[in-house]
Amino acid sequence: RKLLDAITKHCLDMGYTRSSIWTFSNEPNANYSSMTRENFLGFGCSATSLFKEQFKINTFDVAAYCERIRSGELATSLTIRFTKRQRMIYWLFWTAYSTKVVASEFEKFFGVPLKKMYGFELRVAKQLGFIKEHDGIYEMTLKGAFYYHYYENFYTLSYIDKMWGIMRTEAFPKQIKL
Structure with missing residues (x-):
């Protein structure tokens, strides 16, 4: 935790904006990745x-991807x-990855406060x-960012890694139980 806190304080002192748990940018509204966007469309294998x-x-x-595309089918696995x-x-999980959640954006997307x-x-x-909380914006503290990172890492290892491991060996699994 001390390392994450020290890196965060240093980057903020240097004028960078935190755009995710481990990402700092000189552009205030930079997005970390597609995962922090509300909707996105991916193209290609494993997209x-x-x-x-x-x-x-x-x-x-x-x-298998090329065969599906050639036959006019989706390559969704x-x-x-x-x-x-x-x-x-x-x-909420992926928006919080940016270390802040804007209540009005949630309401705009879901139609409920x-x-x-x-x-x-x-x-x-x-x-x-x-x-x-400041004016409807919920921002993680250093403590919150540390624990978020800890549990996000656990989630990634237990869920995403298992799913990707199966999908690397089976092109179109019937189901995946996590």
Whole structure:
């Protein structure tokens, strides 16, 4: 934690803006990656696409990808269909990766106030010292960023690595149980 805090303080003192847990930029509105965007469309092998109600991953197998494209089919290897609540969690998880969540952006995207859906959780996060709120913007504290990184790393290793491991060996798995 000391290392992350020291790097963060140094970069902020140098005038950089934090755009994710480990990313600092000299451009105030720089996005870290596609994962921190509300929706995106990916092209090519292993590309991902995020839509309002689903997340898609193209096959990792180049030959299988080319065959699907030649036959006019989608090369989607895995599709996750979200409930509205799941999509909200997904949005919050990856938006929080930028270390801040703007309540008005949540409401604009989902049509419901952030506090109405997650008021209790936000209060607990504030009480634990993980976030601070200023004018509808929830920003992670150094403590919050550390714990977010810790649990995001756990999530990545236990979920994404397992999924990618299967998809590297099987072009179109019928299902993946995590």
